[in-house]
Amino acid sequence: MPPKRTSPQKKASQSLPIHLNHCINSQKRAILASIHHPQPLVEKEHDTNVLAAQQITSLLEGSVIRGEGNSCLLLGPRASGKSKLLDSCLEKLQTKPIVIRLSGWAQRNDRLALREIAIQLSQQTGTTFLSANDPTEEEIENEEDANPFLDQDPIQHATGSTAVLPPASHLPALISVIPTLAHPTVIILDAFDLFALHPRQSLLYCLLDTVQSCHAGQGRKGLAVIGVTSRVDTVQLLEKRVKSRFSGRTIRTGPPTTFTHWLGTVETLLLPHVRHDPDDDVDNQWKDAWAASIDRFLADKAVEEILNETFSITRDFRTLVRLLTALVVQLTPSNPFPLASQLQSAAMTQRARPRFPFLSSLSYPSMCLLIASVHSETAGHPLFTFEMLHDLFRAQVRSSTLAPVQINGGSIGMAFETLVTARIFICASPTSSNGAKGYLKYRSAVERDDVKKAVEKAGQVNMKKWLTKAQ
Amino acid sequence: MDTTHPGYEDFTTQFSTLISTMPPPFMYINDADAIQTTVAVIDNVLNHLLSAPGPSKISYARADAIACFSARLLYESIINALASWTPQWEDGAVNWGADNGVRWNDTFDGFVHGLRAVHAYLGKGKKKEGDVRLVVVVERAERLIPELMVPLTRLAELARVDLCVVFVSEAPWETIRPPLGASPDPYFFDIPPPTKEDIVKHLISKYSSHPPLKPLYTHFITTLCDVCYPFTHDPHELAYIAAARWPGFVKPVLDANKRDMDLDADSDSEEAFQPPSEETRMRLSRLFNPSLSLALDALYPRLQNATDWAKANEPPPNLLDHPPTNLKTVVPSDEKDAGITSLPRLSKFILLASFLASTNPPKSDLRIFGRGLDEKKKRKRRASGKPTKTKGGVTKVAQRLLGPTSFTLDRMLAILGALLEENDVDSRIQGHASEFSIPGEETDMEISRVAVYAVVVELTSMRLLTRTSAVDRLDGPPTFKAAVGYEMALCLAKELDVSLADFFWEVM
Numbered sequence: 001m002p003p004k005r006t007s008p009q010k011k012a013s014q015s016l017p018i019h020l021n022h023c024i025n026s027q028k029r030a031i032l033a034s035i036h037h038p039q040p041l042v043e044k045e046h047d048t049n050v051l052a053a054q055q056i057t058s059l060l061e062g063s064v065i066r067g068e069g070n071s072c073l074l075l076g077p078r079a080s081g082k083s084k085l086l087d088s089c090l091e092k093l094q095t096k097p098i099v100i101r102l103s104g105w106a107q108r109n110d111r112l113a114l115r116e117i118a119i120q121l122s123q124q125t126g127t128t129f130l131s132a133n134d135p136t137e138e139e140i141e142n143e144e145d146a147n148p149f150l151d152q153d154p155i156q157h158a159t160g161s162t163a164v165l166p167p168a169s170h171l172p173a174l175i176s177v178i179p180t181l182a183h184p185t186v187i188i189l190d191a192f193d194l195f196a197l198h199p200r201q202s203l204l205y206c207l208l209d210t211v212q213s214c215h216a217g218q219g220r221k222g223l224a225v226i227g228v229t230s231r232v233d234t235v236q237l238l239e240k241r242v243k244s245r246f247s248g249r250t251i252r253t254g255p256p257t258t259f260t261h262w263l264g265t266v267e268t269l270l271l272p273h274v275r276h277d278p279d280d281d282v283d284n285q286w287k288d289a290w291a292a293s294i295d296r297f298l299a300d301k302a303v304e305e306i307l308n309e310t311f312s313i314t315r316d317f318r319t320l321v322r323l324l325t326a327l328v329v330q331l332t333p334s335n336p337f338p339l340a341s342q343l344q345s346a347a348m349t350q351r352a353r354p355r356f357p358f359l360s361s362l363s364y365p366s367m368c369l370l371i372a373s374v375h376s377e378t379a380g381h382p383l384f385t386f387e388m389l390h391d392l393f394r395a396q397v398r399s400s401t402l403a404p405v406q407i408n409g410g411s412i413g414m415a416f417e418t419l420v421t422a423r424i425f426i427c428a429s430p431t432s433s434n435g436a437k438g439y440l441k442y443r444s445a446v447e448r449d450d451v452k453k454a455v456e457k458a459g460q461v462n463m464k465k466w467l468t469k470a471q
Numbered sequence: 472m473d474t475t476h477p478g479y480e481d482f483t484t485q486f487s488t489l490i491s492t493m494p495p496p497f498m499y500i501n502d503a504d505a506i507q508t509t510v511a512v513i514d515n516v517l518n519h520l521l522s523a524p525g526p527s528k529i530s531y532a533r534a535d536a537i538a539c540f541s542a543r544l545l546y547e548s549i550i551n552a553l554a555s556w557t558p559q560w561e562d563g564a565v566n567w568g569a570d571n572g573v574r575w576n577d578t579f580d581g582f583v584h585g586l587r588a589v590h591a592y593l594g595k596g597k598k599k600e601g602d603v604r605l606v607v608v609v610e611r612a613e614r615l616i617p618e619l620m621v622p623l624t625r626l627a628e629l630a631r632v633d634l635c636v637v638f639v640s641e642a643p644w645e646t647i648r649p650p651l652g653a654s655p656d657p658y659f660f661d662i663p664p665p666t667k668e669d670i671v672k673h674l675i676s677k678y679s680s681h682p683p684l685k686p687l688y689t690h691f692i693t694t695l696c697d698v699c700y701p702f703t704h705d706p707h708e709l710a711y712i713a714a715a716r717w718p719g720f721v722k723p724v725l726d727a728n729k730r731d732m733d734l735d736a737d738s739d740s741e742e743a744f745q746p747p748s749e750e751t752r753m754r755l756s757r758l759f760n761p762s763l764s765l766a767l768d769a770l771y772p773r774l775q776n777a778t779d780w781a782k783a784n785e786p787p788p789n790l791l792d793h794p795p796t797n798l799k800t801v802v803p804s805d806e807k808d809a810g811i812t813s814l815p816r817l818s819k820f821i822l823l824a825s826f827l828a829s830t831n832p833p834k835s836d837l838r839i840f841g842r843g844l845d846e847k848k849k850r851k852r853r854a855s856g857k858p859t860k861t862k863g864g865v866t867k868v869a870q871r872l873l874g875p876t877s878f879t880l881d882r883m884l885a886i887l888g889a890l891l892e893e894n895d896v897d898s899r900i901q902g903h904a905s906e907f908s909i910p911g912e913e914t915d916m917e918i919s920r921v922a923v924y925a926v927v928v929e930l931t932s933m934r935l936l937t938r939t940s941a942v943d944r945l946d947g948p949p950t951f952k953a954a955v956g957y958e959m960a961l962c963l964a965k966e967l968d969v970s971l972a973d974f975f976w977e978v979m
Binding site: 028029032033035036078083101103105106107108112115116119230318319321322325326329330332349350353355356357358361363364365380381385387388411414418421422423426436438439445 | 484493504618655663
C-alpha cells in the first residue's frame with residue numbers, strides 16, 4: 001500500500017494542545033475497554049447470533065424454570081461469540097442455576113472432569129453437594145466408613161477441607177445426583193469435541209443419560225448440558241449409545257456476514273461512550289476532534305482496504321481486536337489520532353506476519369551459515385549438518401576474502417545454535433544423546449528468496465556475491 | 472520510565488499502556504537476540520506498575536519454563552509469586568495457602584482454583600471486586616511442557632479472572648503454536664535486535680566504579696562493540712567479554728598512576744586521579760585491539776571463563792613504560808587433546824582403527840587393507856583419488872561431514888589387525904617368532920587378547936567411542952561409532968607414524 005495516501009491526514013495529526021493531553025489517555029483506556037467487552041451492535045432480526053441467543057434462552061429457561069433435561073451443541077467458528085452469547089444468556093436468567101464449566105483443554109480425561117464437577121458443585125452449593133436425604137450419599141458414607149483405605153486417597157488430601165470429595169470410585173455416581181439438587185444445573189462443556197475423544201466417552205454418556213432420564217416434576221430440578229465447539233463433525237464423533245441420548249439440537253453462531261457490519265463494528269469500537277462532563281469545554285473539544293479524526297480515518301481508502309482484506313481473509317473478531325489494540329497503543333500526545341500507516345504496521349505485526357521479521361539484522365556468522373544452507377540446498381542437500389555448512393564457509397573464505405573472517409573459535413558454532421533456537425534451522429533427525437552435536441541433520445525454514453532479500457538489505461557485497469554463486 | 476535499556480522505549484510505552492489499561496488475555500513477545508535484556512525490561516515495567524497508582528492493583532509472577540521442568544514447579548512458582556509468598560526453609564518450605572490444607576499444585580484444575588484464590592486474597596482489602604489484575608510472565612516459553620502449552624494460553628478464559636499471560640520466547644509463535652488452532656492467537660510483540668549504539672549506551676550506563684576512568688571506559692566499550700558486535704548482538708555476551716578484558720586494559724593506566732602517586736607521596740595524595748591522555752588511550756587501543764577478537768573466540772563459546780581468561784591474559788606490569796610490542800594472548804588449549812595423547816599405544820591404534828571404520832564404507836575395506844600373499848609387507852595403496860563424479864546427479868557429501876557411521880566390533884578389529892601388521896610388527900620383541908610361522912599370525916593373536924576388548928570398553932566409558940547397540944543385546948556383534956574427529960585422528964596418526972592419508976576412501 002503506498003504510504004502517500006496517508007498524507008492528507010498528516011497535518012491534522014501533527015499536534016495536540018497540551019490541555020488535551022489527559023484526554024488521549026482516557027480515550028485510549030475507553031477504547032481498550034470497549035474492545036475487550038464489546039457491546040453488541042444493534043443487529044438485524046434474522047442475524048444468526050440473535051437467533052442462537054433466542055434458542056439458547058428458551059432452552060435454558062426450559063431447564064431452569066420447567067425442570068426439563070436439555071442438551072444441545074453450540075457450534076460456530078472460532079471467535080464467533082459462542083461463549084459470550086452463552087454468558088449473556090445465563091446472566092439474563094431470572095433464577096440463577098448452578099453453573100459448572102468444564103473445558104476439554106484443562107480436563108484432559110474423565111477423571112479430572114468428574115473431580116472438577118465435584119469441586120465446582122461443592123463450591124456453589126456449600127459444604128456438601130449432596131442433599132441430606134439422598135440415599136446415594138449415605139451409601140457413599142457407609143462405604144467410606146467401611147473402607148478406611150479410601151481416606152488415603154490423594155484426591156481428598158488434594159482438595160482439602162473446604163471441599164470434601166467422595167472417593168474416586170464414587171465420582172461417576174455424582175452425576176446421577178445432579179437433578180436431585182436444590183437448584184437447576186447448567187453444565188457447559190467447552191471444547192466439546194475433546195470430551196468426545198476421551199476413551200469410551202463415559203463422562204458424556206453419564207451426563208447425557210442423566211439428561212435424558214431427567215423428567216419434569218417429581219420434585220426434581222432441571223439439567224442442561226451445553227457443548228461448545230468449533231468442530232463441525234462433532235456429532236459424528238459420538239458413539240452410538242451416546243448419540244442416541246443426545247438431543248441432536250445444534251445451535252449455530254456465525255461471524256458477521258457483511259463488510260458494512262464489520263466496518264460498523266470498527267466504528268463502535270473506536271468511538272466508545274466516554275463519560276463526559278457536558279459542560280466541560282475541554283472534554284467537548286476533545287470529543288469533537290476525536291470523532292472527526294475517526295471519520296477521517298475510516299474514510300481513508302487505505303484503511304478500508306486493510307479492513308476489507310482482514311474481513312476477506314478471516315472474519316475472526318479477535319484478529320480485528322488485535323489490529324485495533326495495536327493501533328490504539330501507538331497513539332501518543334504528539335501523534336494523537338489514528339493513521340492509516342499505523343494500521344498498516346499493526347497489520348504487519350498482528351495479522352499477516354512475516355515469518356522471520358529481523359532476518360536482515362542477523363549477526364555476521366549467522367548470515368554466512370544461512371547462505372551456506374542455501375548453497376547446500378542448491379547442491380541437492382536440503383538436509384545438512386553443521387559440519388557441512390562450516391566446510392562450505394571455510395571453502396568460501398579460502399577462495400575469496402570474506403570480511404570479517406573468523407574461522408577459528410566457536411563464534412560460528414554459537415551462531416548455529418542461535419539459529420537453531422530461533423527455529424530458523426529446524427532439526428530433522430531424532431536427537432540422540434550419543435551422537436556428536438555437529439552431525440545432527442537440520443533443514444532451513446527460510447526460503448531462498450527471503451535469504452536473498454535479507455542479504456541485500458544487510459548490504460555486504462561479499463556475502464551477496466557468495467549467495468549469487470548458488471544457482 | 473526505563474533509561475537503562477535504550478532501544479526499548481517503544482516497547483516499554485506500549486507494553487505498560489496495555490498492562491495498566493486492558494491487557495489482551497495472551498501476549499507473545501518474541502526476541503531472538505537478547506532475551507535476557509527483554510526479560511529485564513519487562514521486569515522493570517511490571518515492577519514500576521506495581522507501585523504506580525491506577526484503577527487496578529497489579530500482581531505479577533515470572534516463571535522460567537526451563538527451570539519449571541515439571542507442571543508442579545510451574546504452578547507453585549506462579550502462585551507463590553502472585554501472592555508475594557516466599558517459602559521458608561524453617562517452616563518446611565510451605566507454599567502459599569498450604570496452611571489451610573489446600574493444595575494448588577496437583578493438577579491444572581487445582582492451579583486454576585489457586586489463581587482464583589490468589590485473586591480473591593489480593594482483592595480482599597479493595598472496595599470493589601475485580602480490582603486486581605494478575606500478570607503471568609513465562610520466559611523461554613518454547614521450552615514449556617507440551618501439555619501445559621494450550622491450557623496456559625487459555626488461562627484467562629479458564630480462570631475467569633482479570634488475568635494476562637505473557638510468553639517471552641526466542642522462537643517465533645508460528646513455530647511453537649499447538650496444532651489444530653488449540654490456542655488462541657496472541658497479541659504479538661516483536662523485539663528488534665539491539666543496535667550497536669544502544670548496546671554501547673547500555674553498557675556504559677552500567678559503569679559505576681571510578682568516575683575519572685569513565686571516559687576511558689566509554690572509549691573501551693565503543694572499540695569492543697566495534698570489534699565484537701558483528702558476531703553477537705547479545706548485550707550480555709558483550710558485557711561478559713568486556714568484564715574479562717577491562718581489568719587488563721585498565722591495568723597499565725593504574726600502574727602508571729600508582730607510580731606517579733609513589734613519586735610524589737609527600738604531596739597531597741588525595742589529589743584527583745588524572746584520566747589518561749589521548750596518546751595513552753591510542754597506545755592502549757593499539758595494544759589491546761587484537762586481543763578483543765581473541766577474547767570473543769575464547770569467551771563467547773565459553774571455552775574459558777572470564778576470570779581465568781583475564782588472569783591468563785593479564786598484561787605485564789608497567790606496560791606503558793616499555794617500547795610498543797604486541798601483547799601475547801593465551802589461546803586456551805583444547806583439554807581433550809591432553810587426555811588423548813597420554814593414552815597407551817594400543818588405545819591409540821584402536822581409536823585410529825575406529826575412526827577409519829566410521830569413515831570408510833565397509834565395501835572399501837578389502838581394497839584398502841587387503842594384501843595378497845606375495846606382497847606381505849607395506850604395499851602402499853593410493854587412496855582412490857577423487858570421488859567419482861556422477862553426471863547430473865547430486866554430488867555426494869563427504870562422510871566426514873555427515874558424521875561417523877557405526878561399525879561392528881569385528882570390522883574394527885580386522886582393521887586394527889591390518890594397521891598393526893603394517894605399522895607395529897617391527898616394534899615387537901622378536902621373542903616368539905618361532906611359534907608363528909604364518910605371516911600375520913602373531914598380529915592375529917595380538918588383536919584377540921582380552922586387553923583389546925578391555926580397552927574398547929574403557930574407551931567407550933571415556934566417550935571416545937560411542938556404543939550404538941544396546942548393552943544388553945546378545946545376538947550379533949556390538950556396534951560402535953568413533954567419537955574422535957578428523958583433526959584428532961591426524962594427530963594420533965602422526966604420533967604412531969601411520970600414514971593415515973593412504974587409508975581414506977574419499978579424499979579428505
